[in-house]
Amino acid sequence: MSDSVPEAPTAATTATVTADGGAGESGSTTGATIELENLTKRYPGSAAPAVDNVSLEIKAGETVIFVGPSGGGKTTLLKMINRLIEPTSGRIRIGGEDVTDMDPVKLRRKVGYAIQSSGLFPHMTVAQNIALVPKMTGWSKSKIKARVEEMLDLVGLDPAEFRGRYPRQLSGGQQQRVGVARALAADPPVLLMDEPFGAVDPITRDHLQDELIRLQRELHKTIVFVTHDFDEAIKIGDRIVVLRERSHIAQFDTPEAILTNPVDDFVSGFVGAGAALKRLNLTRVRDVEVTDYPTVQVDDPLQTIFDKLRDAGTNELLLLDKRRRPYKWLRRGDLMRAKGSLARAGTLVHDTVTRDATLRDALEAVLIDNAGRVAVTGRRGEYEGVVDMETLMNSVHELLDADRLEAVEHQHELEELRAQQTHQEQEGEGGPKA
Amino acid sequence: MNFWEYISTAHQQLLADAYQHASAVFQCMVVATVIGVVIGVVTYRSEWAGNLATTTTSTILTIPSLAMIGLLIPIVGLGVPPTVISLTLYGLLPIVRNSIVGLRGVDPSLIDAASGIGMSRMARLAKVELPLAWPPILTGIRVSTQMLMGIAAIAAYASGPGLGNEIFRGIASLGSKNALNQVLAGTVGIIILALLFDAAYVLIGRLTIPRGIRV
Numbered sequence: 001m002s003d004s005v006p007e008a009p010t011a012a013t014t015a016t017v018t019a020d021g022g023a024g025e026s027g028s029t030t031g032a033t034i035e036l037e038n039l040t041k042r043y044p045g046s047a048a049p050a051v052d053n054v055s056l057e058i059k060a061g062e063t064v065i066f067v068g069p070s071g072g073g074k075t076t077l078l079k080m081i082n083r084l085i086e087p088t089s090g091r092i093r094i095g096g097e098d099v100t101d102m103d104p105v106k107l108r109r110k111v112g113y114a115i116q117s118s119g120l121f122p123h124m125t126v127a128q129n130i131a132l133v134p135k136m137t138g139w140s141k142s143k144i145k146a147r148v149e150e151m152l153d154l155v156g157l158d159p160a161e162f163r164g165r166y167p168r169q170l171s172g173g174q175q176q177r178v179g180v181a182r183a184l185a186a187d188p189p190v191l192l193m194d195e196p197f198g199a200v201d202p203i204t205r206d207h208l209q210d211e212l213i214r215l216q217r218e219l220h221k222t223i224v225f226v227t228h229d230f231d232e233a234i235k236i237g238d239r240i241v242v243l244r245e246r247s248h249i250a251q252f253d254t255p256e257a258i259l260t261n262p263v264d265d266f267v268s269g270f271v272g273a274g275a276a277l278k279r280l281n282l283t284r285v286r287d288v289e290v291t292d293y294p295t296v297q298v299d300d301p302l303q304t305i306f307d308k309l310r311d312a313g314t315n316e317l318l319l320l321d322k323r324r325r326p327y328k329w330l331r332r333g334d335l336m337r338a339k340g341s342l343a344r345a346g347t348l349v350h351d352t353v354t355r356d357a358t359l360r361d362a363l364e365a366v367l368i369d370n371a372g373r374v375a376v377t378g379r380r381g382e383y384e385g386v387v388d389m390e391t392l393m394n395s396v397h398e399l400l401d402a403d404r405l406e407a408v409e410h411q412h413e414l415e416e417l418r419a420q421q422t423h424q425e426q427e428g429e430g431g432p433k434a
Numbered sequence: 435m436n437f438w439e440y441i442s443t444a445h446q447q448l449l450a451d452a453y454q455h456a457s458a459v460f461q462c463m464v465v466a467t468v469i470g471v472v473i474g475v476v477t478y479r480s481e482w483a484g485n486l487a488t489t490t491t492s493t494i495l496t497i498p499s500l501a502m503i504g505l506l507i508p509i510v511g512l513g514v515p516p517t518v519i520s521l522t523l524y525g526l527l528p529i530v531r532n533s534i535v536g537l538r539g540v541d542p543s544l545i546d547a548a549s550g551i552g553m554s555r556m557a558r559l560a561k562v563e564l565p566l567a568w569p570p571i572l573t574g575i576r577v578s579t580q581m582l583m584g585i586a587a588i589a590a591y592a593s594g595p596g597l598g599n600e601i602f603r604g605i606a607s608l609g610s611k612n613a614l615n616q617v618l619a620g621t622v623g624i625i626i627l628a629l630l631f632d633a634a635y636v637l638i639g640r641l642t643i644p645r646g647i648r649v
Binding site: 082084105106107108109110112113115116117119120121122123124125132133136166167168182183192 | 543544546547548549550551552553554557561562565566644645646647
């Protein structure tokens with residue numbers, strides 16, 4: 001099952017875009033399919049099963065989120081995939097291979113596992129924690145060492161600084177990153193994450209979510225992610241499984257479809273209010289038009305700045321610092337009022353977004369900065385362009401229109417499906433739960 | 435003859451007794467530690483087994499040491515055997531109890547993580563649970579040692595080794611001019627040994643408790 005599935009994401013997910021390039025060059029294992037077949041978990045002494053006859057197919061390279069109210073059995077369902085909880089009946093297949101009866105220890109070494117509050121072992125250093133699974137699978141020392149560095153790099157921590165630290169010397173967010181690094185260390189095709197960002201503050205959580213999205217774009221693992229936060233689900237997931245009690249699947253679809261077309265009251269109740277606003281979370285700055293904007297740099301001579309202001313045809317200029325990072329918005333007349341001193345003129349740039357940021361982040365930044373636009377920056381914070389209010393409004397309108405159209409089509413399909421089912425049931429071939 | 439004069443004349447005997455005392459306690463501690471930790475490991479996951487182990491070992495501790503040794507003499511004879519057996523039995527309680535408490539105190543999410551990343555039961559125990567439970571276990575060993583230092587003195591009653599001989603000799607010859615000196619020398623010797631052992635444990639703690647969980 002460690003075999004990589006050659007044509008990883010056949011799904012029409014965002015992953016397909018970079019699948020050919022990214023996966024090949026690093027030589028890492030991409031995702032494998034996960035099939036759950038009639039999985040049931042019955043605890044002795046309780047009449048109703050905790051997980052009741054769940055069947056689910058997760059495509060290779062896909063990020064699938066289990067979301068639902070707490071106590072709904074989503075963690076139980078997740079833990080059945082690596083058999084931390086043994087199913088009472090049903091089959092589990094990973095990458096086409098039936099793993100229901102294989103040695104659970106072997107199975108788990110091929111399935112990455114990251115949990116809430118990181119689960120790092122406090123008596124081991126960061127490097128020792130990450131090296132655990134490769135060590136158990138018998139990698140050579142030098143290979144493990146190189147891998148630890150690589151993993152720390154991957155999750156955005158400087159190996160030289162963090163290698164020798166103990167978990168308690170890290171912030172919550174850093175611990176969580178190391179937790180993900182440990183889960184990915186032996187390059188498993190599948191990664192299970194059980195509310196991994198549940199215990200960190202909202203700002204850090206936001207960062208970690210962005211990081212995970214970036215990671216997944218590079219790695220194309222099959223990720224199964226449990227959360228009770230629907231906003232987190234739509235942000236990260238390619239597809240979302242909304243679970244109601246006893247892990248019954250209420251809806252399994254793309255975030256867009258669930259937002260615009262929740263199947264029943266349970267799902268729409270869970271989606272919550274403000275679906276249109278949430279829709280903004282599903283589109284990233286890279287998907288909308290980033291326009292160029294007249295800029296000047298702090299060490300440009302004043303005359304150049306005046307000329308630019310005159311020629312630009314806009315009321316404002318974006319002033320960049322020496323490393324080309326957005327620094328200030330300069331308005332016409334600002335320089336005059338500040339008597340020609342760049343240090344005093346203009347208003348500071350409060351917030352910038354990267355191309356990975358969601359439109360919601362962008363909108364927020366536009367609303368906070370009274371410039372009516374937000375600067376888009378690259379990896380090192382350098383200026384790349386701007387997104388303005390108008391672009392945002394237009395994209396949202398387009399998105400919502402497209403969604404509505406899709407929802408109508410979807411409705412038709414569903415109705416046809418239902419018609420077929422009723423037809424079958426009338427013929428006496430109804431499902432077991434009829 | 436004052437106390438210091440007595441020490442200087444009898445120092446060879448005293449040193450030999452002190453060495454034997456320390457050696458007996460040390461060896462019994464090693465055996466008690468091994469047995470105690472094994473009992474802890476075997477029983478900690480079951481509520482009743484753990485309670486049974488703690489209750490049994492604490493019952494042993496309630497038996498007066500003199501009585502215990504007295505009871506052992508007809509079975510195993512005089513000398514070293516009753517000393518070793520009784521010291522080991524007395525040493526068990528703190529170690530068993532702290533092992534169970536320590537192992538049960540390991541954060542369940544860490545055990546979940548350990549299993550989840552593919553550790554076998556043995557690996558989980560050796561690499562995660564025991565290292566994390568080690569500080570309380572070491573405390574148990576420390577308490578045990580202090581206790582055995584005192585109890586070992588009673589061993590002389592069964593012709594066992596150690597500084598207890600000095601004390602018993604003194605008690606037997608009460609009224610003679612060296613009686614008090616003998617009792618005092620034995621007692622002070624035991625106190626000094628106990629302090630030395632305790633210092634050693636502090637050092638062992640520094641060396642064996644990983645920096646990540648040191649308080």
